[in-house]
Amino acid sequence: MQQFRSEHLLKCIHCGLCLQSCPTYVAEGSEADSPRGRIYLMRAVSEGRIRWEVGATEHIDRCLGCRACETACPSGVPYGYLLEIARAQVERSPARPAMQRVVKRLILNLMAQPRAFAFAIRTARLLSPLLGEGALPAPAARMLGVKGVVAQLPPVHSKRERLASVYPPQGERRGRVGLLTGCVASVLFHEVNVATIAVLQYNGFEVVIPRGQGCCGALHVHNGFPDEARRLALRLIECFERESVDAIVVNSAGCGSTMKEYHQLFACTPHEARARAFADRVRDVMEFLAEAGIRLPEHPLAGRAGEPGLVVTYHDACHLAHAQGVRRQPRDIIRSIPGVRLVELEEADMCCGSAGIYNLLQPEMASRLLQRKIERIRATGAEIVLTGNPGCLAWIAQGLRDLSQPVAIMHPVELLRSAYELHDRC
């Protein structure tokens, strides 16, 4: 079992500069639910002063893994890495009841298999009207949509398998890239993949979709199952190694951040060098397009009747802003689209509560954070909120449903596709 390294834990100088950026500290006001408090707990476990099963686990469970504390920390505490170790230790300790571990594993394994996940969502949609409150244990009930989680997800796409293996560039060829289609994303956000391919082609890139790529392992490593994560990651690395590509493009923030850190996942294993070579080629799609330079759309996008343009706002997905440091690139691209006015969102980089499967496991805190996010989106007056992560897209969409003034949500690459007037190309 992986152990904490004291040089990482001792980097925390207890300054507290991270506290106000931590969503759970802001919501609870409790030191134990702050980054500093959690690091203190990790250190106490590491030094044998406490055990996970004595009151420490709930604070690790309540952490979103959003890594806003890393952005705020002047001392360079690698909080995300520490959290992964803490979660793996908790899952192997008596602190985690066996039934909880089984349910968690079941959810993660289901999400990592697109066909099984699509089948489960369709089945859950059929069953959810028949199931009443309390008919199932809470995690299973939430998963089956009794509280509306599943019923309100985007439609399941059956066209996933219809993506071709290769898409040619349009105009002058500028390079060849591989695309991660993702596990959850390929089922619920097929259109984002289609938009990504179309936008890359329009900008002169040949796009390869390696077969059999599956899940990147992000959900597993973020939730305390690094062995499964390594197994999934290795399959993905092998898939992309078979293709000669200049970059591996990702449109999901959570996947991208994990893939950029594969060398850490495989540290001290025979695959570390391979993992690093792979990680070095990973780019978020907005980061990639900003680096390459995009073709500007020819026609402006129109807004609501009576508006001079299309007003949009942007929510920073945590694993894009805090884990990958990608903030400027999506904004620059959005601002460059003719007719579009970007209104900054207050607390744009505060977690919306989605956080992988956090909204299933910690629904109360997740809902509080969602409400906070929705209030701030409403205050911008935007017609569209843009964000670069499937979990945020699905979760924020649920919160937007009840607004009297409709607000749409989409990935920035979908807005770009609309601006290019590219439709039904895949």
Ligand code: SF4
């Ligand atoms: S990862 Fe997010 S929720 Fe967890 S301690 Fe850091 S800021 Fe707080």
Ligand code: SF4
């Ligand atoms: S900002 Fe960094 S050093 Fe300061 S308390 Fe938070 S984690 Fe520790």
